[in-house]
Amino acid sequence: MKLLLIHADYIEYETKKATKVAEPFEGKGERVEEVLVAFTAVEKGDNAEVAKAAAREIEEVARKVGAERIMIYPYAHLSSNLSSPDLAVELLKTIESSIEGFEVHRAPFGWYKAFKISCKGHPLSELSREIKGEDSEVTQALK
Amino acid sequence: MKLLLIHADYIEYETKKATKVAEPFEGKGERVEEVLVAFTAVEKGDNAEVAKAAAREIEEVARKVGAERIMIYPYAHLSSNLSSPDLAVELLKTIESSIEGFEVHRAPFGWYKAFKISCKGHPLSELSREIKGEDSEVTQALK
Ligand SMILES: [Mg+2]
Numbered sequence: 001m002k003l004l005l006i007h008a009d010y011i012e013y014e015t016k017k018a019t020k021v022a023e024p025f026e027g028k029g030e031r032v033e034e035v036l037v038a039f040t041a042v043e044k045g046d047n048a049e050v051a052k053a054a055a056r057e058i059e060e061v062a063r064k065v066g067a068e069r070i071m072i073y074p075y076a077h078l079s080s081n082l083s084s085p086d087l088a089v090e091l092l093k094t095i096e097s098s099i100e101g102f103e104v105h106r107a108p109f110g111w112y113k114a115f116k117i118s119c120k121g122h123p124l125s126e127l128s129r130e131i132k133g134e135d136s137e138v139t140q141a142l143k
Numbered sequence: 144m145k146l147l148l149i150h151a152d153y154i155e156y157e158t159k160k161a162t163k164v165a166e167p168f169e170g171k172g173e174r175v176e177e178v179l180v181a182f183t184a185v186e187k188g189d190n191a192e193v194a195k196a197a198a199r200e201i202e203e204v205a206r207k208v209g210a211e212r213i214m215i216y217p218y219a220h221l222s223s224n225l226s227s228p229d230l231a232v233e234l235l236k237t238i239e240s241s242i243e244g245f246e247v248h249r250a251p252f253g254w255y256k257a258f259k260i261s262c263k264g265h266p267l268s269e270l271s272r273e274i275k276g277e278d279s280e281v282t283q284a285l286k
């Protein structure tokens with residue numbers, strides 16, 4: 001799983017068009033202020049354990065930068081090794097439900113969306129993380 | 144070389160703090176409207192040939208989406224296989240000077256920057272590309 005974490009004054013998005021793999025979504029979008037945005041790509045081999053580790057990582061950065069809210073924002077462009085859409089939606093929901101101590105928002109998977117973001121620009125306001133499960137780490141170590 | 148191409152209503156950035164590898168930069172930032180933003184990570188093994196191929200790719204997408212301007216924006220978070228800072232600056236400048244037929248802007252390498260972007264959200268407004276040189280392709284083929 002790949003994460004790009006941006007500490008933002010705000011993020012605002014609006015759904016424009018569903019793709020073939022869009023999850024059901026009735027809203028049009030929202031604007032969230034003083035937020036850590038977690039752009040997220042779910043990768044092949046990711047599982048619930050990885051999603052929960054991602055939630056811990058996101059919480060830790062949110063605490064460190066003093067963000068009041070978290071937005072989980074699906075972002076396929078962070079990886080060339082994407083999971084199936086079904087698994088992506090499942091694990092994005094797992095991250096959402098695993099985060100504790102913050103107001104959590106989640107943008108829908110599989111929609112073309114317009115968005116506006118304002119990155120604060122301090123040294124911790126843009127961070128990237130790769131989260132791997134135990135199995136993946138073993139595979140890496142055996143290479 | 145990794146590219147994330149975003150067709151935006153505007154991008155606006157402001158330098159906040161130089162890192163140790165910052166290129167010299169006297170300005171404070173700028174705002175560009177109706178722009179294709181090319182978030183760019185220069186990777187190990189990239190060379191002038193790759194930078195020129197990236198310029199062609201960026202031009203092609205800019206024409207396709209009808210962008211009037213191009214902003215080259217260094218973005219290390221797109222890769223875990225980054226080149227040296229010196230090579231990155233050199234090749235970002237090569238991309239800048241190789242693009243023809245568009246007003247070209249380039250944000251400075253190695254600075255913490257605040258930025259605001261407004262992604263249009265149409266189906267071609269977010270695209271990613273990986274550009275490899277002939278040598279890298281041969282290496283891939285031999286694997
Ligand atoms: Mg809008």
Ligand SMILES: [Mg+2]
Nearest residue numbers: 156157257258
């Ligand atoms: Mg500002």
